Amino acid sequence: MKREFPMLITVIAGLGYLLFYFIPHWPFNLIGEMFQSWVIVISAFAILLGVGSLIKVHGDRISRKTEGWPYSIILLSGVFITAILGIWKGVDVGTPFDYIFRYFYSPMGSTMFSLLAFFIASAAFRAFRAQSREATMLLVAAFFVMLGRVPIGELIWEGFPKIASWLMNFPTTAGQRAIMIGAALGVVSTSIKILIGIDKSYLGGD
Amino acid sequence: MVTNLAIVLPANSDNIGIWIAAFLTLCIYSFLYKDNPFYKFAEYLFVGVSAGYWVARQYHNSLIPNLWNKLVIDHNFLYIIPGLLGIMMLMRLIPGVAWISRWAISFVVGMSAGINIIANLQGNAIAQIRGSIVPLWSGDILTSIYNWVLLIGVVCGLMYFFFSIEHKGFFGGVSRVGIWFLMVSFGASFGYTIMARISLLIGRMQFLLGDWLQVIRM
Numbered sequence: 097m098k099r100e101f102p103m104l105i106t107v108i109a110g111l112g113y114l115l116f117y118f119i120p121h122w123p124f125n126l127i128g129e130m131f132q133s134w135v136i137v138i139s140a141f142a143i144l145l146g147v148g149s150l151i152k153v154h155g156d157r158i159s160r161k162t163e164g165w166p167y168s169i170i171l172l173s174g175v176f177i178t179a180i181l182g183i184w185k186g187v188d189v190g191t192p193f194d195y196i197f198r199y200f201y202s203p204m205g206s207t208m209f210s211l212l213a214f215f216i217a218s219a220a221f222r223a224f225r226a227q228s229r230e231a232t233m234l235l236v237a238a239f240f241v242m243l244g245r246v247p248i249g250e251l252i253w254e255g256f257p258k259i260a261s262w263l264m265n266f267p268t269t270a271g272q273r274a275i276m277i278g279a280a281l282g283v284v285s286t287s288i289k290i291l292i293g294i295d296k297s298y299l300g301g302d
Numbered sequence: 303m304v305t306n307l308a309i310v311l312p313a314n315s316d317n318i319g320i321w322i323a324a325f326l327t328l329c330i331y332s333f334l335y336k337d338n339p340f341y342k343f344a345e346y347l348f349v350g351v352s353a354g355y356w357v358a359r360q361y362h363n364s365l366i367p368n369l370w371n372k373l374v375i376d377h378n379f380l381y382i383i384p385g386l387l388g389i390m391m392l393m394r395l396i397p398g399v400a401w402i403s404r405w406a407i408s409f410v411v412g413m414s415a416g417i418n419i420i421a422n423l424q425g426n427a428i429a430q431i432r433g434s435i436v437p438l439w440s441g442d443i444l445t446s447i448y449n450w451v452l453l454i455g456v457v458c459g460l461m462y463f464f465f466s467i468e469h470k471g472f473f474g475g476v477s478r479v480g481i482w483f484l485m486v487s488f489g490a491s492f493g494y495t496i497m498a499r500i501s502l503l504i505g506r507m508q509f510l511l512g513d514w515l516q517v518i519r520m
Binding site for chain 1: 334352358372383388401411481485490509
């Protein structure tokens with residue numbers, strides 16, 4: 097019961113959606129649309145589960161006074177203040193939630209990602225040492241794409257934008273297509289394995 | 303003394319939000335020196351605010367319109383089922399009854415599998431294969447060569463992902479050409495990633511020097 101019933105739910109949900117796609121008429125259209133709406137609700141609860149888990153982990157850290165526990169208080173304050181203000185006062189422009197978004201969330205997010213500019217520079221140095229033919233190709237492609245996509249590249253040599261465009265339109269497109277087709281076939285085969293009950297890893301242990 | 307302060311403090315120094323944002327930005331950049339309590343403070347605060355942000359967003363964008371309104375305004379009581387499944391998912395946090403969450407997870411996994419089969423076949427596999435079927439002789443020599451490059455790149459790249467045959471001999475050569483195309487592709491993506499990060503860095507510098515200190519005009 098602990099495993100069989102969830103597997104049945106998986107099959108009903110997956111086949112329900114597939115039937116809705118291939119037979120978009122009553123009653124499958126209603127079932128498909130209803131299932132799509134349900135999955136939005138359940139996915140919202142999945143995010144709440146993630147936040148609940150975060151609260152649990154940091155609540156434990158505070159109660160056990162493990163190393164760095166004061167930072168957990170800051171984290172939990174951030175969670176509760178933002179969530180409560182957002183739920184209570186709304187998320188529209190001019191609300192306290194919007195203030196938090198503009199002066200806390202957005203600057204910290206941008207700064208965190210911009211921090212990677214410094215670390216990616218050292219990664220680039222390692223990658224760009226061109227120790228093999230493949231690394232050289234990566235180096236050359238990155239070099240031309242970067243110089244071809246900024247105004248200074250065109251000022252140095254007008255051929256840079258043309259080479260960058262050609263690299264993007266042909267070899268890069270070919271590589272991306274190979275990855276996309278390969279990944280798509282992999283996802284489809286995994287999905288079929290889940291629906292016919294071969295892959296049960298999502299059910300976990302016991 | 304007051305005059306000096308007026309020179310040091312920018313005109314919008316009363317905007318506490320800008321000062322907070324500048325302080326948090328500097329806290330995060332302090333990591334460039336080494337890991338320190340200011341960075342840790344900003345890091346934990348960012349994680350907390352992000353989690354709270356998504357809770358409020360999900361509440362207003364998903365739970366109210368798709369659950370509360372359907373139940374209370376439309377009186378569609380079938381929506382008790384996703385509500386119950388959602389609560390079952392939260393049972394994952396209680397060790398003794400964590401298995402109940404499988405019901406909700408199974409529904410999401412089943413739906414995702416169904417959607418993925420259609421979306422990936424239609425949007426990725428078939429669309430990309432169709433896009434790769436190009437005329438190998440178009441009347442123009444350059445265009446024809448470029449189309450050959452595209453087709454060879456896709457076929458060789460796909461061969462590299464085919465692991466049922468050992469990659470040696472002719473097949474090994476073909477998959478090696480596939481690696482070259484993949485490397486060019488990764489190089490271009492890497493270049494774009496660097497540019498995106500540098501662009502964010504420029505944005506933060508503009509904020510610090512423009513919005514906060516007002517030493518540059520934008």
